[in-house]
Amino acid sequence: MTFTLEPLDVDAHAEVLHGWVTHPRSVYWGMQGATVDAVHKAYAQIEVDPHHHAWLGRLDGEPVFLAETYDPAHSELAAHYPVATGDVGMHVLVAPPAPGAPVRHGLTSGVMRAVMSFVFDDPRALRVVVEPDERNAAIAHKNAEVGFVEQGRVRLSDKVARLSFCTREAYTLTGPEPPAHLTPATMAVAHRRLIAKAIAEFSHERILAPEPDGTGGYALGDLRFTARRYPLEHWVVDPASLAHRDGRPLDALAFVAGLAGTLGIPDRLVGTYLEEIAATLAGAAWKHHHERLDSAALVHAGFQDIEAAMTEGHPGFVANNGRIGFGLADHEAYAPEAGQPVRLVWLAVLRAESAFTAGHGVTEAQFYAGELDADTRERFAARLRSLGLDPADYRYLPAHPWQWEHKHAITFAPDVARRAIVPLGSGPDRYRAQQSIRTFFNTDRPDRHYVKTALAIQNMGFLRGLSPAYMRATPPINDWVADVVAADDTLRECGFGVLREVASVGFTGDAYHRSGFPSPHQRMLAALWRESPLPRLAPGERLATMASLLHRDRAGSSLVGALIAASGLPAERWVATYLRAYVRPVVHCILRHDLAFMPHGENLILVLDGHVPTRVFMKDIGEEVAVMSLDRPLPPEIERIRIDVSDDVKALALHTDVFDGFLRHLAGILDSDGVLPWDRFWALVADCVATHGADHPDLRGRLQLARPKFRHSCLNRLQLRNTLQMVDLTDQAGSLLFAGTLANPIAPR
Structure with a gap:
């Protein structure tokens, strides 16, 4: 702030x-x-x-x-x-x-x-x-x-x-008052929940191996707990049951530090990983203390209220809420859970030292006219003229306020001084930060685009920058994917849609680009715009991030259970409807188009009708999509999304990214809450995949999606190996780490 x-x-x-x-x-x-x-x-x-x-x-x-x-x-x-x-x-x-x-x-x-x-x-x-x-x-x-x-x-x-x-x-x-959320009681809750998750996910990845303690519970060293253990190596650990034999308080940092060797964290990165754990604890304590809406209330809440209410972050990663670089005031101002309105800082950057790329049928002038009202554009132009500058020599770039204060005004100070970058002040529209932390939703004009900004904080294994060079291809990639989706009858029948990233802008006139040496500094001054889903809703429909299906409130009540109850449908019918909206399109894209997304909870927006997910929007296309074929024709400007992988790895786009990455968590919640048994849930998933095969006999069996086992790709192992950069973004498939195989939950028995 x-x-x-x-x-x-x-x-x-x-x-x-x-x-x-x-x-x-x-x-x-x-x-x-x-x-x-x-x-x-x-x-x-x-x-x-x-x-x-x-x-x-x-x-x-x-x-x-x-x-x-x-x-x-x-x-x-x-x-x-x-x-x-x-x-x-x-x-x-x-x-x-x-x-x-x-x-x-x-x-x-x-x-x-x-x-x-x-x-x-x-x-x-x-x-x-x-x-x-x-x-x-x-x-x-x-x-x-x-x-x-x-x-x-x-x-x-x-x-x-x-x-x-x-x-x-x-x-x-005088100093500031102690933060209200940093109390012994609140932090004790955060420690307990994070250790429970760490045991569950590190055991899932076969890094830890809890043993039965002889009393119906489990032991890990001197730590005792109870848990439900499901297929897919899925553990649901009861946080309330965690206790050291000697009665000492639970401490997530001590837990992780004591296991550093077992976890395989390089010595030089232990401190960095512990800092992400500490920041994750701080975020969990804040969310616990400030919870405004429980699951019963969220059933009827608006899109952005649900977005702000999410507490878990990524369901698989243990250190998932790092935000290293943010202070207390920054968290209050810019964290999605704070739900505060944010006005973006607008910069003018020299046209000769920047690039703007737009999708089909979009011109630069037309695009800015849609995002900025005429009086705002005139205010920006007047600011440039007041400095003796010609507005025609500049284009506009939205920036995160934190990024302007902490990076642009300092790290790019020479470029600001020579008027290659000119701060224009805040724009009039108010935005809300999304779960992805650097993406903003326009609350004053929901019909306008999301804005995704560069943000040089360390969060969940990456510095959250945006590369101007990398983003030049983003609108063309999105156009191609959107055309593929729009032309496919099956995807249209499912109501599947993509939110295109329609324009990008980036500055490249700085010393970091001129030097020719790759560095994170080349990803600090860029932005892109993504379509809003609001104009595509029918009457009676509303939106929610798919991550909300894994949400539990402070009392432990699940939002998915509350949605099913409010819908009035039997749980099996509710889940089958959801799977048709989510799993069927993903399967179809893989088999028909060799097209893989990153379909985790934060990347999907559910369209709810009567509290039931009936269709979905996929987002984050430019950075996450891949074409898994050497033969499929692609426009030359988007060749970077082509990858050469085996059929086994192709199938992981369903097995790892959907089954292991999301549905196992959802199945665990539904079973442990007594809403739908684990085996019945996966039978519904199997039915969904089999029905797609019956409807498309030419695709059935192509990648043997119902094979008995699939390779166990591990996310935390990636972060533990290198918490500063988990994967090589130019070769994500080659960066994967495996720990044996998992039994396929949809394999015939």
Whole structure:
């Protein structure tokens, strides 16, 4: 979060101020019932008063607070205490939240610190004086938080006030309040759940081998627990059952560090992996503490509320929520679970040193006209002209606010200075971060595109950059895939669709590109746009990330169980309908088109009708899709998606990516919750695959999808081997690590 203060422009902000100061929450501001003209007049008087100043405060460019500073010697307070040299009076008003907007946890505390730091940035300021209404206990608490000490009560013309003081020294000695989610009790829950997952997934990958303890449970060293063990080496460990024999507290970091050798983490990367584990714990604690909607409520929730409510991250990876580089304030501002509105930073980049690529029928000017209103484009152009620059020489690039502050303005400082990169300020549209952390959904204009940005944080085995060179082919790849899907009768019958990445932009004029040496710095200044699913919904349909089917709330209740109950359908029928929407298209793409996606939960968006998934949208096409054939014709510009693999590896696009990567988790939830037995679930999957074969006899048996066994490809082993970069993105199939085979759950018995 970046707070800024600027002199209040009364003419420009009178209506905004009026909404703030007359809001019921602002009763102590003393302007209830005031008209816009009255508010304008009051602040116009402050504007010309040499002893009183008003400041508009912004958070990441958005107006969120009002501050006033004044000289107490020229105020009513002068009659109530001996004013000292260096005293500065202060008032602060945080904007009330918009109707329906999520609560911004920590906002008021952040504003208080921003204003105090602003005051003390002036070396002449030695002490801050405040006089809040004695009835305003909330602001008294916030004042105490930053070091104010109440001296006594004084009667002013409009109130009885708590006269309070904070010296420069007192402020510097205060620290921020301990984060509300970092408590022993909350962290104990996070430790317990993460260890349970680590045991389950490391055992699934045959790195750990728990033994029966003779009492119906299992033992791993001195750790005891109960678990259900299913086929596919799937473990459902009961977190509540975990206990050391000596009674010491559970500690996920100690658990992982103690197994570093067994897990195969290189010595030089143990610290990095532990940091990702610690960050995953912190994220889990935050989500547990701040849960707003339980599974029963999520059944009826909107698309973005469901997105923000997800707690697990990737179901297979243990360290799945690293975000190394984000601080506490960044998490509050940009993490998807925080659900905060974000305005992207827009940059102008030289056309001669950048590239823009668009899909079929899309021109650059036409595209920007759809994403940016005319007044915004004119504001950007005026900014360039004010610097003596020709707007025709530039194109626009949206950036993550964190990336601008921490990377672009520093790592690309020479390019900013020479006006190859020009910051234009925040755009007007508000976005919400998605589970993929660097992708944003436009909440003000849901018909507009998602924006995917470069974000140089370390998360789940990768630095989350975007390569301008790599993305030049992204729109053509998406066009080709979309054409294949649209022309296929079976895929149309399933309602299967892809959300195309229709445009990309990247800057390549920096020293990192000119040097010719590959580095992560070449993936720091780029963005792409993806279609929104909202315009493709029929009446009565709504959306949810497929990851939500694996969600459990704080009490342990599953969302999929709640959806099935709310649908009124028998569990078998609900699951069969879902499999037809999800598994049948994936099977068909593999067999008919040699086309493999990465169809995990976060990459699929479910279309729900009556709480039942009836069709799906696939996304993240450009980085995830592969054509597994040397013979299939491809346009030359998209040849990079072609891979040469054996039939066994081709089949893993179903066996690993769908069966092992997602459905085994879903089957475990349904069975352990008593909704649908494990064997019956997989019988439905087998029926789905067999029905596809019966409908397409020319494809039946092509890759022997019902073979008895398939190779056991392991995700955590990849991350444990190299937590900085799990796989070579140019040879993902060649990077795979295997641990024997798994029994195919759809093989005939």
